[in-house]
Amino acid sequence: MARPHTALLDRDRITAAALELVDQTGDFTVPALARRLGVQTASVYHHVEGRAGIVELLRDWIGRQMDFSPLELQPWDAAMAGFARSYRAAFAAHPRLVTLLATSTVRSPAVITAYERMATVLAEAGFPHEDVIAVLTALENFILGSALDLAAPAVMWEVPDGVDAPGLTSFLAAAPQGTDRADRAFELGLQSLLGGFRALLKG
Amino acid sequence: MARPHTALLDRDRITAAALELVDQTGDFTVPALARRLGVQTASVYHHVEGRAGIVELLRDWIGRQMDFSPLELQPWDAAMAGFARSYRAAFAAHPRLVTLLATSTVRSPAVITAYERMATVLAEAGFPHEDVIAVLTALENFILGSALDLAAPAVMWEVPDGVDAPGLTSFLAAAPQGTDRADRAFELGLQSLLGGFRALLKG
DNA sequence: ACCTGAACACCGTTCAAGT
DNA sequence: ACCTGAACACCGTTCAAGT
Numbered sequence A, B: 001m002a003r004p005h006t007a008l009l010d011r012d013r014i015t016a017a018a019l020e021l022v023d024q025t026g027d028f029t030v031p032a033l034a035r036r037l038g039v040q041t042a043s044v045y046h047h048v049e050g051r052a053g054i055v056e057l058l059r060d061w062i063g064r065q066m067d068f069s070p071l072e073l074q075p076w077d078a079a080m081a082g083f084a085r086s087y088r089a090a091f092a093a094h095p096r097l098v099t100l101l102a103t104s105t106v107r108s109p110a111v112i113t114a115y116e117r118m119a120t121v122l123a124e125a126g127f128p129h130e131d132v133i134a135v136l137t138a139l140e141n142f143i144l145g146s147a148l149d150l151a152a153p154a155v156m157w158e159v160p161d162g163v164d165a166p167g168l169t170s171f172l173a174a175a176p177q178g179t180d181r182a183d184r185a186f187e188l189g190l191q192s193l194l195g196g197f198r199a200l201l202k203g
Numbered sequence C, D: 001a002c003c004t005g006a007a008c009a010c011c012g013t014t015c016a017a018g019t
Helices: A011-025 A030-037 A050-065 A076-092 A097-101 A109-125 A129-151 A166-174 A178-202 B011-025 B030-036 B050-065 B076-092 B097-101 B109-125 B129-151 B166-174 B178-202
Strands: none
Touching: A011 A030, A011 A050, A011 A097, A030 A050, A050 A076, A050 A097, A050 A109, A076 A109, A076 A129, A076 A178, A097 A129, A109 A129, A109 B166, A129 A178, A129 B129, A129 B166, A129 B178, A166 B109, A166 B129, A178 B129, A178 B178, B011 B030, B011 B050, B011 B097, B030 B050, B050 B076, B050 B097, B050 B109, B076 B109, B076 B129, B076 B178, B097 B129, B109 B129, B129 B178
């Protein structure tokens, strides 16, 4: 074939195919990607910088799925809650993407801009300047951990044979199941964290 | 050679070698592991159930590094804080292990027992039984996210070229650097989360 | 500029053969 | 029971050759 008149490949098509593979299998390989796109493996390398480049495409993509308009809410803790929910919701739609992107350095322009806005909001709310980053990091850690929880199997704690954990077992039975379980833990944790942040402002 | 009189391999030696590789390179492969142990790749498979089995060995190992004696502290929130610090400290000693184990299902007998104790402590402290799991999950999510933060490069937010984030940049400069940065965020988040949990008990 | 086919070093896993 | 050597299917990446 060699160079066709209309390109067979572009970064958007690569991103979409990679996302499908991750959604379906939890991971992706370059050959599987090429197969799905009806193209040779080597062709993919003309559009991205290796497999790592495809992971970066996915990282950018998920950043662009987030709705950051809640950042304009008042007061500051409503903005923060809205941001956190939007962040987690993007991953909730593609839970298996989380493990792939779980290294925490944030580079995505959209997400950086969102954190810039959050930082400003926190400073205006009266948080000491030297604490702003710690507050944001703590929130980010909680969101990321909660996103990972979405990718986990239905049960978070699996009591192995020979281990006696009657309390845990009965509380697991009393707790919400399925999607509700992760949602409930996220909301309870988010409210608690924000409540704690509010207390910091007064202290 | 074939079967030697004293076995060349056992699960402990495999675990130790895998841990060294992860500490040094951030990952491990079975051939590299075998090389380090002076053994053929195939030999490893007589002692573990594939590469996944080695990951399980590491998961068990890290669980056994945690000191759960703080769980006996009074009151309940001191126990919870001690547990969280012990959990994170184990990963702090081997930060690159976190990504490898970041899927959240907990199976390790030691860690399950610790959560059993936590669950009991929370119920005795007065938390509604249907909320116990959500409280534990929220804490676990925060700890896991914070552990991932330990494996991240020094900078959590990397402002890319062309993006303007003056606030974030200046707050990053005002915040603690290096190890202190992650420690500070963890402690601030932990205190906030526990503060929020305390408020739940009163409401 | 973009796609192909072939090549390379590497990985996870299995298995018959040896003690 | 435990280790080896060889084999297999697979992966990430490169590169010369074609349009």
